[in-house]
Amino acid sequence: MSKVDIGGYIVPWALPNEKIPMHVIWSSDVSFDKIHVKLPSDFKVMDILNVNEVKVNDSDVIITKVKPPLEGFPSYFGMVMSSPNISKELKVARKVIIEFVRREKIFYCLELYARVFRPLIETLNPPKEMELFDQPEKNKLPIHLRYTGFGDVEVKFEAKIHGKIVSGGESIVYELLRRLWLSDVVEKTIEKPTKTVDKEQEKRKKELWVDPAYVRGIAQKLEEKIDRGMIPKEELDAEAIASLREWLSDVKTKDRFMEILYETTESILLDLLVDLLERNPTDNVKLANTRTMIRARITAPITKLHITIGYKDKIGNEYPPIEIAVQVRDRRAEKGRMLVQMPIRVEKWESEPFMNVEKMKGLKED
Amino acid sequence: MPSVSDFEKVFEWASKVKKAFEDFKPEFRSMRINYRTNKSELRLALYIPNSLKRKVAKVKIPAYQNFVVSEMMDESFSIVPSAWKFDSGNWILKASSLPASERYLLKLMGQVPREVLSNIVRIQPAQNRDQTPEFDRYWLHSMITDVDFFKPIYRELEIDDVNVMVRVGIEGCFSTTFPKELKKVLRASQRWTRAGHSRDRDEIQRAWMELRRVTGRSKIQVGEIIDAIYKLTLGELFAEHLVVDQPYFLGDVKREERFMGLFPEKMSVEACADLNLKQPVATGYLSFRKKEYMRRIQEFLEKLKK
Numbered sequence: 199m200s201k202v203d204i205g206g207y208i209v210p211w212a213l214p215n216e217k218i219p220m221h222v223i224w225s226s227d228v229s230f231d232k233i234h235v236k237l238p239s240d241f242k243v244m245d246i247l248n249v250n251e252v253k254v255n256d257s258d259v260i261i262t263k264v265k266p267p268l269e270g271f272p273s274y275f276g277m278v279m280s281s282p283n284i285s286k287e288l289k290v291a292r293k294v295i296i297e298f299v300r301r302e303k304i305f306y307c308l309e310l311y312a313r314v315f316r317p318l319i320e321t322l323n324p325p326k327e328m329e330l331f332d333q334p335e336k337n338k339l340p341i342h343l344r345y346t347g348f349g350d351v352e353v354k355f356e357a358k359i360h361g362k363i364v365s366g367g368e369s370i371v372y373e374l375l376r377r378l379w380l381s382d383v384v385e386k387t388i389e390k391p392t393k394t395v396d397k398e399q400e401k402r403k404k405e406l407w408v409d410p411a412y413v414r415g416i417a418q419k420l421e422e423k424i425d426r427g428m429i430p431k432e433e434l435d436a437e438a439i440a441s442l443r444e445w446l447s448d449v450k451t452k453d454r455f456m457e458i459l460y461e462t463t464e465s466i467l468l469d470l471l472v473d474l475l476e477r478n479p480t481d482n483v484k485l486a487n488t489r490t491m492i493r494a495r496i497t498a499p500i501t502k503l504h505i506t507i508g509y510k511d512k513i514g515n516e517y518p519p520i521e522i523a524v525q526v527r528d529r530r531a532e533k534g535r536m537l538v539q540m541p542i543r544v545e546k547w548e549s550e551p552f553m554n555v556e557k558m559k560g561l562k563e564d
Numbered sequence: 565m566p567s568v569s570d571f572e573k574v575f576e577w578a579s580k581v582k583k584a585f586e587d588f589k590p591e592f593r594s595m596r597i598n599y600r601t602n603k604s605e606l607r608l609a610l611y612i613p614n615s616l617k618r619k620v621a622k623v624k625i626p627a628y629q630n631f632v633v634s635e636m637m638d639e640s641f642s643i644v645p646s647a648w649k650f651d652s653g654n655w656i657l658k659a660s661s662l663p664a665s666e667r668y669l670l671k672l673m674g675q676v677p678r679e680v681l682s683n684i685v686r687i688q689p690a691q692n693r694d695q696t697p698e699f700d701r702y703w704l705h706s707m708i709t710d711v712d713f714f715k716p717i718y719r720e721l722e723i724d725d726v727n728v729m730v731r732v733g734i735e736g737c738f739s740t741t742f743p744k745e746l747k748k749v750l751r752a753s754q755r756w757t758r759a760g761h762s763r764d765r766d767e768i769q770r771a772w773m774e775l776r777r778v779t780g781r782s783k784i785q786v787g788e789i790i791d792a793i794y795k796l797t798l799g800e801l802f803a804e805h806l807v808v809d810q811p812y813f814l815g816d817v818k819r820e821e822r823f824m825g826l827f828p829e830k831m832s833v834e835a836c837a838d839l840n841l842k843q844p845v846a847t848g849y850l851s852f853r854k855k856e857y858m859r860r861i862q863e864f865l866e867k868l869k870k
Contacts, residue, residue, distance in 0.1 A: 207847055209690065209703045216691050219705045221845050247686060247709045248844075265712040271841045276686065276707045349692045350733065472750050478739040481695075512691050555694045556701070 202228050206296060208310040210556045213349050214284045214515050217244055218312050222296055223274040226267060230298045230305075233275070235259040238292040240283050241312070247276035281314045284515060288347040289315050289552065291561035315348030315555055317482070319509050319520060322548070327525040328503075330496065330538060337540045339524065341505075344548040345483055348555055349511040354486040355542045357494075358504045364494035365542065480549040490542045501526045505542065574676050577628035578606050581672060584625045588612050593669065594720035597676055599685060600727050600815070600836070605634075608670040612662065621659035631674040638665035684709060685723060685839065689730040689850070700852045704728045704812055704835050708844040721841050727815050727834040732806075732852050735829045738793065741861045746789070746868075752777075792864045802831050805857040809848035812837045 208220035222233070237243065237257040246252050250263035264275050281292065291311040298306040322342040330337055345351070357365035473488045492503075503526050508519040552558065582590045589611040596605040612620055633655050636647045647661045662668075676684075686707050693700040706726050714721050756771040795801065799817035808814050815834030837846035 207845075209688075209705055209847075211690065211692075211694055211703070213692055217688060219686070219688055219707070221707060223845065245686075247707060248711060250712075265710060267711055268841060271711075272844070274844055276709070276845070278686075348694075472747075475739045475742055475747055475750070478736045481736040481740060484735070551695060554696050 202298075202306050204228060204298065204306050204308060206308045206310050208294065208312055211313050211315055211348070212281070213511050213513055214314055214316055215280055215282055216513055217278050217280055219276065219278050220294065220310060220312075221247075221274055221276040222308065223272050224298075225272060226270055228273070228298070228306075230300050231262070231302075232299045233261040233264075234295075234297040234299060234304075235261070235277065236295040236297070237279060238281070238294070238312070240281070241279050241292065241294075242282055243277065243279055245276075245278040247278075249275050279312065281312060284316060284517065285314070287562050288318055289313070289555070289558065289561045311561075313555070313558075313561055315552065316515070317345065317347040317349040317351045317509070317511055317517065319351065319353065319483075319507065319517075320344045320346070321507070321520050321522060322546075324520075324522045325524050327527060330526060330528045330530055332530045332532075334539065337538070339505075339540065339542065340545045341507075341522070341542070342546040342548070343507070343520075343544050344550070345480060346550045346552075348552040350482050350484065351509045351511055351517075352484050352486050353507060353509045355490040356506045356508070357490075357492045357542065358506070359494055359496070359501055364503075365490050365492045479544060479547045482549060482551050483547065492538065492540045492542060494538050496526060496528055496538050499528050501528070574604065574674075574680055577631045577674055578672065580628050581625055581631065582608065584623060585610055587616060587619055594722070595714065596722045596724060597681070597684070598724045599681055600725040600834075602676050602678060602681060604674045604676045606672045606674070608672060610668045610670060611666060612668060613666050617659050617662060620657055620662065623657045625655045627653055627655060629674060631672055633670065634673045635671035637669045637671075638663050639667040640665070641669075644668070684713065685726050687726060687728045689728045689835070693733070693852075695854075698853065698855045700732065700854050702730045702732070702850045702852075704730070704808075704837075704846070704848050704850060706837055706839065706846045708839050708841075711841060711844060723839045725815065725836045726839050726846070727836045728812075728850075730833045730835060730850050731820065731830040732833050732850075733830050734797070734802075734857075737854060737858050737861060741858045741865070743862075743865060746865060750789075788868050789865070792868060796861055796864060797831065799831070801860075802857075805853045805860070806833060807851045807853065808835045809850075811843065811846050812848045812850070 203225040204222065205224070206220065206222040209218055212218045235258070237259070239257045241257055243254055243257075243259060246254070246259065246261070248265045249261050250265055251261070253260045253262075259277070261275055264273050267273050279294075291313045294310045294312055296308040296310070297304045298308075320343070322344055325340055328337070328339050343353075355365060356363060476488045477485050479485065503524045505522040505524065506519050507522070508516065510516045578592070582592070585608070589609075591609045593607040593609050595607075597603070598605075627650070633648045633650075636644045638644055642663075644661060644663060647658060649656050649658065686709050688705050690702040690704075693702055695701070706728055708723065752771070752775040756775045797819050799819070803814060803817040806814060806817065812835045815836040817831060817833050820830045820832050833850060833852075835848070835850045837848075839846060
């Protein structure tokens with residue numbers, strides 16, 4: 199092969215299904231009959247740029263003409279591809295071969311590697327059984343998880359008994375709605391805290407500031423939920439739900455709604471702060487819901503609880519979830535009478551993210 | 565890839581201007597497009613010998629697509645003052661204002677629709693960061709999609725401020741930096757405000773005791789914490805913790821406008837590059853010096869504890 203001035207670049211890391219751009223650039227004195235680009239067989243070609251004549255046959259791309267540059271300027275073509283399959287390997291390097299052909303002979307060959315990474319969440323010592331006690335604080339389901347690999351993830355928990363979902367995220371919007379109703383309807387019946395505390399709270403309120411656009415956003419979300427008939431049913435009895443519905447239909451179009459929203463600003467801020475701090479248990483993991491609660495009426499002495507821990511990366515790739523089956527033994531004095539309410543909590547997160555993947559060696563090649 | 569109609573959207577007015585000057589050997593010299601502002605700037609060379617100066621007086625060009633004549637220079641590169649006037653939607657050249665020069669350079673400004681710009685240049689940042697204990701890093705890739713597109717018009721082409729928008733995640737920086745005692749204060753305050761709305765008198769009492777216990781050690785106000793977070797997410801302050809590789813340079817840095825929580829999960833960072841026919845592609849990295857930023861968060865919060 200003769201020495202020619204040809205250079206290529208491919209971005210140094212990608213998630214599965216992420217668009218992977220690359221380009222090849224050469225000086226104006228390089229002449230060729232075709233450029234043959236060989237991609238890994240499972241790769242998808244998304245776009246080919248700055249070319250005049252090109253044929254794509256699955257993973258083979260034949261470029262016969264690129265857009266002619268002005269005299270003395272470099273020629274180039276660009277290509278965008280993606281790796282649609284989610285590999286079991288956490289790191290793979292897939293070879294892309296670019297051959298410059300003149301008179302049926304390859305006079306220059308370039309190899310680039312599309313390096314694709316993925317995250318993995320595993321459970322460590324998954325619990326096999328748990329006991330239910332009369333004191334709710336004693337009900338514990340210890341889950342230990344480990345994050346490895348590459349890519350920030352969002353994790354979602356779900357619990358099922360006999361195939362029925364018995365868990366739900368504690369939506370901050372629901373919580374706010376519930377509280378707004380309580381502030382207006384029920385507050386008068388509650389004994390107020392001591393005066394000292396009131397003063398303390400008043401002082402704080404004056405120091406607080408919240409972006410009005412944010413409050414408007416919250417109000418809008420609440421209204422959307424109300425319009426769709428979605429009201430929080432958990433922890434409320436039928437009478438309270440009926441009362442809440444009535445209140446909603448009353449205040450929906452009134453200024454009182456916004457007024458209460460502003461009045462409760464302080465506790466909204468507090469919740470959001472705590473929410474922020476608890477939503478990211480490690481640098482790479484974000485929880486879809488800060489708190490996920492199991493709410494179920496358990497009637498049998500032994501019940502099988504299935505917990506699913508699903509996770510997805512930043513571009514929405516969903517990875518095979520973790521399944522945990524737990525035998526729940528009811529040790530309560532009055533079995534099955536009370537609704538079981540128990541948060542799903544990860545007691546321990548281990549995190550071993552890949553660092554500096556740009557320079558990482560030892561990727562599985564093909 | 566840009567289409568023929570894209571070309572017309574960008575250059576129709578320029579072609580008409582060129583035609584209006586056909587007696588004066590018009591020649592496009594360069595084109596500059598600002599990706600961020602959507603503005604295009606064309607330089608048109610004209611040859612106006614003395615014998616043709618009378619003809620110039622008849623040049624009257626409608627302001628096609630709202631183009632603007634921004635400047636006229638003579639062969640000594642001096643600006644010709646008041647050469648053009650805009651009257652009733654037409655650009656009119658005043659022959660009497662022309663100096664003793666035969667060659668002129670006309671600077672014309674127009675607008676390029678955003679959708680056309682998106683077809684002319686392909687930009688992409690990494691979706692996910694690469695990380696080290698010191699920093700988070702995002703690759704950047706931008707490329708002119710079709711050099712032929714400009715051929716009828718250019719001699720020199722510059723596309724300035726091609727901005728690759730990177731969304732730099734910062735939520736984790738806050739949640740992992742917050743001191744334990746501050747978290748305790750927050751949780752206790754949360755319990756207290758929740759208890760205030762419940763019917764449980766015992767819980768109100770317990771929550772109050774807990775709040776007193778934790779705030780006894782720390783007198784931080786929630787408002788102060790929120791204020792600190794707002795300050796830490798000001799674009800100017802955040803930009804101090806960003807580095808971009810050449811040929812990229814740092815553009816606007818701001819909080820994401822549409823954040824759902826109280827604090828922005830991400831900062832919007834513009835990494836810009838200038839592309840031209842010699843450098844039709846730009847690659848590089850945007851690095852967020854996360855450890856340094858987290859130290860800064862800690863400093864802010866430490867001040868609150870005093």
